[in-house]
Amino acid sequence: MPVVALVAGFIFATTSTTAQGTDLRAGQSSQLTDLIAQRDASVADQEQTLAELQAEVQALTDQAATRNGAVAEAQAVGRSRLTAAGLSGLVGPGLTVTLDDADLGPNGALPAGAESNDDVVIHQSDVQAVVNALWAAGADGVSIMGRRLIATSAVICVGNTLLLQGRTYSPPFVISAVGSTTQMRSQLxxxxxxxxxxxxxxxxxxxYDVQEEREIALPAYDGTLDMRYARTERPGGG
Incomplete structure (x- = not known):
């Protein structure tokens, strides 16, 4: 027993010296708690950073979607304006109007009552009158002799021939228009x-012949701009 007591006393003395008045077990527990707290703080910081990055990515995605939507809308508007401007092909129901000179009698005799050749030929004012009526009726597109017209297209006659976009055409003159046949007929x-x-x-x-068509194909305009406009009066030549 004295030996056991002596050993126990030695151990207690050593522990007291090592601890220097502190609780060794309590100190280890405190260090572990601090480590866990640091880890938790680090994880919280990382989670916050991740949340911020996710929000930034979502914002960029939303901006891209908005830009893509705006681009798509602008492209759609551009395509519609191309058609309205005559710069793209057009297919749909419409009217075909054919204009031609009168037939002359033997040896070029004029019809009864006609005073001159001006009375029996198609003039640019006649072609222009039909085109203007079709536009006024809201036609989506108009062509003459298969050539698409635009806002600045001029209808010019030289004698009894038609000058259009640098080319000359002889009668009969064929005018085609895509749009509401009811409205175009009414306007005519x-x-x-x-x-x-x-x-x-x-x-x-x-x-002067007007025919309804279930489908008319108008080509895109392929000429150069011509800022001249035709007169609308009939008498007095071309």
């Missing part, structure tokens, strides 16, 4: 200029 029927053309057609045998 009520146009004063077209009424004058119909009067000459009835009196001297000019051709």
């Amino acid at each position: 029927d009520t146009s004063a200029d077209v009424a004058l053309l119909r009067w000459y057609a009835d009196r001297y045998g000019l051709t």
Whole structure:
């Protein structure tokens, strides 16, 4: 027993010296708690950084979607304006109007009542009257002799030939328009200029023929800009 007591005393003395008045077990527990707290703080910081990065990525994604939507909208508007401007092809129902000179009698004899050749030929004012009526009716697109018209296209006659976009055409002149056939027919029927053309057609045998088409294909405009505009009066040549 004295030996056991002596050993125990020695151990207690050593522990007291090592601890220097502190609780050894309590100190180890405190260090572990601090480490866990540091790890938790680090994880929290990383989670916050991740959340911020995710928010930034989402914001950039939303901006990209907005830009893509704006680009798509602008492209759609551009395509619609290309069609309206005549710079892209167009297919749809519409009207075909054919204009032609009157037939002359033997040896070029004029029809009864005609005073000159001006009475029996198609003039640029006749072509322009039909085109203006079609545009006024809201036609989506118009062509003459298969050539697409735009806002600055001029209809010019030289004698009884038609000069259009640098090319010359002889009658019959074929005018095609895509749009509401009801509205275009109505406008042709009520146009004063077209009424004058119909009067000459009835009196001297000019051709004024209107046909409805289930499908008309208009090409894109391929000419150069021409800022000249045709007159609308009929008498006095070309």
